[in-house]
Amino acid sequence: MSAAIAKGRTRLGPIEPNPDMHREIVTPEGVILAIRVAAASSRAGALMADIIILLGLMIGYLLILAALAFAFQFAREFLDSIGEFIAVISIIFLFLLRNAYFLYFELGDRGATWGKRANCIRVASRDGGRLTAEAVIARNLVRDIELFLPLMFMVSGAVQSQMTGMTALLGFLWVGIFLLFPLFNKDRLRCGDLIAGTWVIEAPRRALAAVVTPKDSSRLVQDEMAQSHYQFTADELSVYGEYELQTLEKVLRADNEEALVSVCSAICRKIGWNPGSGQERLFLEAYYTQLRARLENNMRFGKRRADKFSDAE
Amino acid sequence: MKSSAIKTGNAVSGQGELRSDRFRIEREADWERLDTIITLMEKGKRKRVSDDDVLALPTLYRTAMSSLSIARENSLDAGTIAYLEALALRAYFMVYGPQTTFLGWCGDFFGGGWSRAVRQIVPELMIALLVMGAGTLVGYFMVASDPENFYMLMDGALAGDRVPGASAQALRGTLFGQSEQEGMAIFAAFLFSNNAQVSILAFALGFAFAVPSILLLIHNMAMLGAMFWVFKSEGLGADFVGWLSIHGTTEIFAIALAGAAGIHIGRTLAFPGKMSHLQAASVAGKRAALVMVGVVMMLIVAGLLEGFARQIVDNTAGRYMVGGIMLALWLGYFTFAGRRQDI
Numbered sequence: 001m002s003a004a005i006a007k008g009r010t011r012l013g014p015i016e017p018n019p020d021m022h023r024e025i026v027t028p029e030g031v032i033l034a035i036r037v038a039a040a041s042s043r044a045g046a047l048m049a050d051i052i053i054l055l056g057l058m059i060g061y062l063l064i065l066a067a068l069a070f071a072f073q074f075a076r077e078f079l080d081s082i083g084e085f086i087a088v089i090s091i092i093f094l095f096l097l098r099n100a101y102f103l104y105f106e107l108g109d110r111g112a113t114w115g116k117r118a119n120c121i122r123v124a125s126r127d128g129g130r131l132t133a134e135a136v137i138a139r140n141l142v143r144d145i146e147l148f149l150p151l152m153f154m155v156s157g158a159v160q161s162q163m164t165g166m167t168a169l170l171g172f173l174w175v176g177i178f179l180l181f182p183l184f185n186k187d188r189l190r191c192g193d194l195i196a197g198t199w200v201i202e203a204p205r206r207a208l209a210a211v212v213t214p215k216d217s218s219r220l221v222q223d224e225m226a227q228s229h230y231q232f233t234a235d236e237l238s239v240y241g242e243y244e245l246q247t248l249e250k251v252l253r254a255d256n257e258e259a260l261v262s263v264c265s266a267i268c269r270k271i272g273w274n275p276g277s278g279q280e281r282l283f284l285e286a287y288y289t290q291l292r293a294r295l296e297n298n299m300r301f302g303k304r305r306a307d308k309f310s311d312a313e
Numbered sequence: 314m315k316s317s318a319i320k321t322g323n324a325v326s327g328q329g330e331l332r333s334d335r336f337r338i339e340r341e342a343d344w345e346r347l348d349t350i351i352t353l354m355e356k357g358k359r360k361r362v363s364d365d366d367v368l369a370l371p372t373l374y375r376t377a378m379s380s381l382s383i384a385r386e387n388s389l390d391a392g393t394i395a396y397l398e399a400l401a402l403r404a405y406f407m408v409y410g411p412q413t414t415f416l417g418w419c420g421d422f423f424g425g426g427w428s429r430a431v432r433q434i435v436p437e438l439m440i441a442l443l444v445m446g447a448g449t450l451v452g453y454f455m456v457a458s459d460p461e462n463f464y465m466l467m468d469g470a471l472a473g474d475r476v477p478g479a480s481a482q483a484l485r486g487t488l489f490g491q492s493e494q495e496g497m498a499i500f501a502a503f504l505f506s507n508n509a510q511v512s513i514l515a516f517a518l519g520f521a522f523a524v525p526s527i528l529l530l531i532h533n534m535a536m537l538g539a540m541f542w543v544f545k546s547e548g549l550g551a552d553f554v555g556w557l558s559i560h561g562t563t564e565i566f567a568i569a570l571a572g573a574a575g576i577h578i579g580r581t582l583a584f585p586g587k588m589s590h591l592q593a594a595s596v597a598g599k600r601a602a603l604v605m606v607g608v609v610m611m612l613i614v615a616g617l618l619e620g621f622a623r624q625i626v627d628n629t630a631g632r633y634m635v636g637g638i639m640l641a642l643w644l645g646y647f648t649f650a651g652r653r654q655d656i
Binding site for chain 1: 330331332333334337338341344348354355357375378379381382386387388389391393396398399400401402403405406407409418509510513514516517518520578591592594595599600601602605606620
C-alpha cells in the first residue's frame with residue numbers, strides 16, 4: 001500500500017495538500033478557479049536555485065572574459081585601449097544581471113524564473129487581474145533590501161575585515177527577519193509581494209491521464225465477460241462514497257499489484273464477495289465503474305455523498 | 314436497473330461506459346489542442362503556433378472553462394477534473410496575461426507613464442527635497458563647528474585628498490584637469506552601481522513608514538554638506554558646486570525621487586485612506602516602482618555626465634551651464650510629458 005501512495009505522489013507534494021493554502025479566483029467568465037498558495041518550502045527551493053544560477057552566470061561571464069584576455073594576449077596594446085570600456089560594461093552588466101534576471105522571467109508568459117519553474121510555482125496578481133510590469137519591478141526591487149544588499153554589505157565587510165561581531169549579528173538578524181516574513185502571514189507574502197500586490201501560487205502542469213474505466217477494444221471481449229461476471233447490487237454499491245471512489249481511482253491508475261490485491265480483498269470483505277485470485281484488476285474496474293455510475297447518477301439529482309461515513313441516500 | 318443503464322451506454326458509444334467518460338472523450342481532442350498551444354506559448358515559441366490555432370485560442374479557452382464547470386457538477390473522475398483545473402488555470406494566465414510587449418511598455422513609460430507617476434508623488438518629492446536640504450545644512454554646520462566631525466560623516470579613504478586642512482592646490486586638483494586621468498570611466502560606472510544601490514535602498518526602506526528612507530537621505534546629503542565646507546573654507550565653494558552640478562542636478566534629483574518614492578509607500582502604509590492597507594500598499598508600490606525605473610535611467614545619464622562630460626567641460630561656467638540645462642530638461646519633461654491622458 002505504501003508503494004502505491006509513494007507512486008501517487010506528485011512533484012507538488014503530498015496527496016492531501018494543506019487546506020489552509022486553498023484560494024479561489026473568479027475569471028471574467030464567472031468560473032471559479034481553485035488555486036493554491038505556494039508552500040514556503042517551494043519558495044525557498046526556488047530562491048536557492050535562482051541564486052545558484054545567478055552565481056553560475058556571473059562566474060561564467062568572468063571566466064569568458066578571462067579566456068578572451070588569455071586568447072588575445074598577443075594584442076596587448078589593443079587590450080589596454082579597450083580594457084577600461086570592458087570594465088565599465090562589466091560593472092553595469094553585473095548590476096543589471098541580478099535585476100534583469102528576475103524581471104525578464106517573471107514578466108514572461110510563465111511568470112516564473114527558472115528556479116520557480118523547477119518548483120512548479122509562479123507569480124500572479126493578488127486581485128486575479130493582469131500581472132503588470134510595475135508590479136514585477138516593485139516586488140524585485142524590494143528583494144534587493146531583503147537579501148542581496150545586506151549579504152553584499154556583509155561579504156564586503158568581511159573581505160575588508162571591517163566586520164565586528166555586532167554588525168554581523170545585525171546583518172543576519174536583518175536577513176532572517178525578511179526571509180522568515182512569509183511564514184508569518186497566511187498568503188506567504190514576502191515584503192516585495194506585499195508592496196507589489198502579487199503572490200506566488202502553484203502552477204501545476206498535469207498530463208491528461210487515461211480513462212480508468214475499460215475502453216480498450218482489445219480487452220472488450222474480456223471485459224464483457226467481466227461485466228456479466230461482476231454485477232453488484234445497489235446494497236453492495238451503497239457502502240462507499242466519493243472519497244473511496246477517488247481513492248480507488250488512484251489505486252487503479254497507479255496499477256500496483258500489491259495494492260490492487262489488498263484493496264480488492266478489503267472491498268470483498270466489506271460486501272461479502274469472494275474474488276477469484278488473479279482477477280483483482282477486472283474486479284476493481286467493474287466495481288469502480290458501477291460505483292461511479294451510481295454516484296454520478298445521484299449527483300445529477302443533487303444527491304452527493306462525500307465518503308462512507310456520510311448518510312446513504 | 315443500474316446494470317441496464319450501463320449496458321445501454323456500452324451499446325451507444327462502444328467506448329466509454331459512463332456518461333461522464335463519454336463527455337470527456339468527446340471533448341478531450343479540444344483540451345489536448347489547447348494544451349499543445351499553451352505549452353508552445355509558455356516555452357516562448359509563439360511563432361510556431363499556427364494562425365488557425367491563434368484564432369481558435371479564445372474558443373478553446375472557453376470550451377475548457379465550460380468543460381471544467383460541467384465536469385465539477387457531473388463527473389467524479391478526479392484525474393480529469395485535476396487536469397482541467399490545471400489546464401484552465403494555465404489558459405487563464407495566457408489569455409489574461411500581460412499583453413504589452415517590452416517595446417510597447419517602454420513607449421508608454423517614456424511617453425507619459427513615468428512623468429505621470431512623478432507628478433503623483435510631488436508632495437513626497439517636496440518632503441524629500443526639504444529633508445535633503447536640511448541634511449546638507451546639518452553636514453555643513455557640523456564640520457564648520459569642528460572639522461574633526463568630518464571623519465564621523467565620511468570614510469577617510471573614500472574622500473581621498475578632499476579632507477579638512479587640505480591645501481587649496483590639492484583641492485583644486487580634484488576639481489579640474491583630470492581629463493588625462495586613467496580609469497575615470499570605471500570610477501563612473503562604479504559610482505553608478507553604488508548610487509543605484511543607495512536609491513534602491515531609499516525606495517525599498519520606505520515600507521518601514523519611510524523613517525529609514527529619510528535618515529538615508531539626511532546622511533547622504535550631510536556628507537555633501539561636509540564636503541562643501543571643506544572646499545568653501547579654501548575659497549573654492551563656487552567651483553565645487555560647478556563640479557558637482559554637471560552630474561549632480563541629475564543624480565541628486567534622481568536620489569530625491571527615489572527617496573520620495575520610498576516616502577510615498579511609507580505614507581500610504583501609515584495612512585491608507587479609504588482603501589485597505591494591502592490594497593493601498595500595492596497601488597503605491599506600483600506607482601513608486603515606475604518612478605524607480607526612471608531613477609535608474611537618470612543615474613545612468615548621471616554616470617555618463619560624470620564620467621565623460623565633466624572631463625571634457627573643464628571650467629566652472631560651462632559646468633553650471635550643462636547642469637542647469639539638464640535640470641531644466643528634467644523639470645520640463647516631468648511637468649509636461651503625458652499631460653493629455655492625465656485625468
